[in-house]
Amino acid sequence: MTVMNPIYSTMADDPILHEIVEMFISELPDRIDTLLGQTRASDWEGACRTAHQLKGALGSHGFDQLTPAAMNLERALKHKEPLAQMQVALEELVGLCRRVQPGCSPAECS
Amino acid sequence: MTTDSKRVLLVDDDPAILNLLRALFQNEYLVAEARSGEEALAMLMEYRPHLVILDIMMPGIDGYETCRCIRMSPNGGAIQVVMVSAKSSRPEMDLAFAVGADDYVIKPFDPLELCSRVHLHLRLRRALDVASEQTSDYGSMLPLRSYSGNLSADELSHAYDITVGALTKVAEFRDAETGDHLVRMRAYTQILAEELSCRGPYCEQIDDQFLDDLFRASPLHDIGKIGIPDAILLKPGRLTQVEYEVIKRHTIIGAHLLEHVASGAPAAGFLRMAATIARFHHERFDGFGYPAGLIGSEIPLPARIVALADAYDAITSIRTYKDAVPPQLAKVMVEGDSGRHFDPAVVEAFQSRFGAIVRLQEQVEDRWSVVQGAQAFMQSELLNIGTE
Numbered sequence: 016m017t018v019m020n021p022i023y024s025t026m027a028d029d030p031i032l033h034e035i036v037e038m039f040i041s042e043l044p045d046r047i048d049t050l051l052g053q054t055r056a057s058d059w060e061g062a063c064r065t066a067h068q069l070k071g072a073l074g075s076h077g078f079d080q081l082t083p084a085a086m087n088l089e090r091a092l093k094h095k096e097p098l099a100q101m102q103v104a105l106e107e108l109v110g111l112c113r114r115v116q117p118g119c120s121p122a123e124c125s
Numbered sequence: 126m127t128t129d130s131k132r133v134l135l136v137d138d139d140p141a142i143l144n145l146l147r148a149l150f151q152n153e154y155l156v157a158e159a160r161s162g163e164e165a166l167a168m169l170m171e172y173r174p175h176l177v178i179l180d181i182m183m184p185g186i187d188g189y190e191t192c193r194c195i196r197m198s199p200n201g202g203a204i205q206v207v208m209v210s211a212k213s214s215r216p217e218m219d220l221a222f223a224v225g226a227d228d229y230v231i232k233p234f235d236p237l238e239l240c241s242r243v244h245l246h247l248r249l250r251r252a253l254d255v256a257s258e259q260t261s262d263y264g265s266m267l268p269l270r271s272y273s274g275n276l277s278a279d280e281l282s283h284a285y286d287i288t289v290g291a292l293t294k295v296a297e298f299r300d301a302e303t304g305d306h307l308v309r310m311r312a313y314t315q316i317l318a319e320e321l322s323c324r325g326p327y328c329e330q331i332d333d334q335f336l337d338d339l340f341r342a343s344p345l346h347d348i349g350k351i352g353i354p355d356a357i358l359l360k361p362g363r364l365t366q367v368e369y370e371v372i373k374r375h376t377i378i379g380a381h382l383l384e385h386v387a388s389g390a391p392a393a394g395f396l397r398m399a400a401t402i403a404r405f406h407h408e409r410f411d412g413f414g415y416p417a418g419l420i421g422s423e424i425p426l427p428a429r430i431v432a433l434a435d436a437y438d439a440i441t442s443i444r445t446y447k448d449a450v451p452p453q454l455a456k457v458m459v460e461g462d463s464g465r466h467f468d469p470a471v472v473e474a475f476q477s478r479f480g481a482i483v484r485l486q487e488q489v490e491d492r493w494s495v496v497q498g499a500q501a502f503m504q505s506e507l508l509n510i511g512t513e
Binding site for chain 2: 026031032034035038039042064067068070071072073074075076079082
């Protein structure tokens with residue numbers, strides 16, 4: 016399946032860290048499933064914890080452009096914003112995470 | 126390949142972050158990992174990290190409390206603590222520094238920046254250690270030079286014992302009820318330690334040096350009461366919660382005092398043990414004690430032994446607010462607290478030597494005249510040493 020506008024880690028070509036980044040990417044779908052499961056079950060506290068972890072982990076693995084979306088979701092959950100706003104923040108973050116791809120951007124690799 | 130023997134402890138509940146941190150540091154330092162604050166504290170004594178990278182938001186005790194406990198642990202002041210957290214507000218950072226963090230890095234972090242900071246902190250630690258060793262060497266030479274014409278090393282050691290004994294009495298004399306508590310407590314402690322040195326799980330740990338240090342160290346366990354205001358220490362009625370919190374600080378005050386004295390003493394193994402006992406003799410085996418809330422074997426062994434001796438003597442002594450409990454009933458109470466307040470192995474030693482403890486108890490009575498006589502004797506000895 017081709018992913019539209021894939022997002023690559025800025026650390027994907029790091030000689031020491033690229034394997035760690037690949038591992039993080041392979042586990043990312045599980046984290047998203049956890050987050051979706053928590054919101055479906057109205058476990059706002061659990062979802063907030065997962066969003067908080069994602070906020071720290073995404074950027075630290077070279078996905079800085081996803082950090083604001085994770086931050087928005089954490090804030091919405093923490094302040095118990097209206098459900099519609101939480102849903103928007105959740106969809107934005109999940110959408111971005113699903114664009115994450117292993118390897119480095121063709122532009123940078125070439 | 127490891128190029129530095131410095132030990133770094135990584136603490137984070139997110140396995141991905143632990144993987145990343147390990148990849149960053151394992152080639153340069155010895156690295157260990159903990160998934161929670163509790164796990165980190167349990168590893169502290171054995172692993173003895175030079176630096177801890179500590180997350181804040183974790184299940185169980187959070188990074189703030191973990192940092193606080195690290196600072197209260199033996200030698201915890203010498204550990205560099207770098208908080209790495211996705212919490213980024215000013216009050217959160219202020220709190221981290223208030224509980225003793227040396228540095229604060231916000232997640233997401235730049236790996237290069239984090240590595241640079243860790244290197245910097247370890248270099249700083251090394252420099253501080255070198256400076257401290259030099260100060261200590263210089264300090265320990267001073268009394269030897271000053272007194273070299275008059276006192277031998279043995280005499281100096283003797284003078285040290287007497288000074289420390291007098292200091293202990295200063296603390297004890299502020300509390301009129303304690304009487305011969307220290308005499309009995311020291312003797313109970315020694316009986317328990319001797320029993321533990323013969324059989325049970327700690328016989329390997331307890332050698333002659335341990336017994337000797339313990340004998341000299343145990344009476345100093347409450348020395349920190351010097352720093353507690355009379356209005357609270359001598360208050361006849363029930364303490365308020367705030368006053369109780371102040372009383373609890375005698376553990377930390379005592380430990381700081383003794384660590385300071387130990388740093389300037391030529392041969393002060395017993396003073397270091399005394400500092401450990403002062404700090405931890407109110408910990409409980411089940412983790413509900415203070416000041417650090419250590420659990421089981423996290424509590425240093427000398428403090429576990431003194432905790433039982435101290436409590437047994439308190440139970441069997443008269444206080445203004447209670448009668449003395451008879452030895453047999455006190456024994457049942459101690460046994461009932463095995464695994465809760467007390468280390469079960471120490472309770473077993475107590476059961477084995479209960480007869481000896483009761484005999485000793487009968488020999489030592491609370492008599493002010495004896496205590497005052499001992500004080501006068503020590504003062505005269507101090508004067509003699511000063512003029513010899």
